[in-house]
Amino acid sequence: MTKKATISLGEALDIAHVGKLKPRLTNCLAKNLPVQIAADKIEKVDSAGLQLMCCFIREVENKGNPVTWTKTSDSIFTIAELLGLTNSLKLK
Numbered sequence: 001m002t003k004k005a006t007i008s009l010g011e012a013l014d015i016a017h018v019g020k021l022k023p024r025l026t027n028c029l030a031k032n033l034p035v036q037i038a039a040d041k042i043e044k045v046d047s048a049g050l051q052l053m054c055c056f057i058r059e060v061e062n063k064g065n066p067v068t069w070t071k072t073s074d075s076i077f078t079i080a081e082l083l084g085l086t087n088s089l090k091l092k
Contacts, residue, residue, distance in 0.1 A: 005031045006070070008038040013049030013076065021049075025056045035060050040071035045079040054088045 005028045009021070028035060037053075057067045067090050077091055086092045 003033050004036050005033040006036045006038065009042055011041050012044040013039070013042050013053065014044045014046040015048035018048050018052045022052060025052070029056065029059055029063070032063055032065065034065045035067045036070045037067065038071045039069060039076050040073055042073040042076045045075050047083060050076075050080060050083060050085050050089065054085060057088070057090055 007024060007028050010017070013021070060067050069091060072091065077086070080086045080089050080091055
């Protein structure tokens with residue numbers, strides 16, 4: 001069984017929460033493992049949060065590891081789609 005790092009994004013992925021999320025993402029990135037993201041509880045999303053996730057996903061993939069979303073809320077998918085970020089976020 002392959003080890004994976006799992007990160008839960010909580011209820012908000014917005015500018016008010018990216019400061020708290022960034023260190024968690026950095027720790028996850030340092031593990032150099034495939035990453036699973038759980039985002040099923042997210043209700044608030046903005047471009048700052050999605051930009052942080054795009055950068056995180058790019059860095060994980062640059063290390064040769066895949067990223068998968070185990071769960072996503074309708075909110076995150078809708079906003080990502082409106083901003084044209086579904087491919088960058090690996091939501092499709």
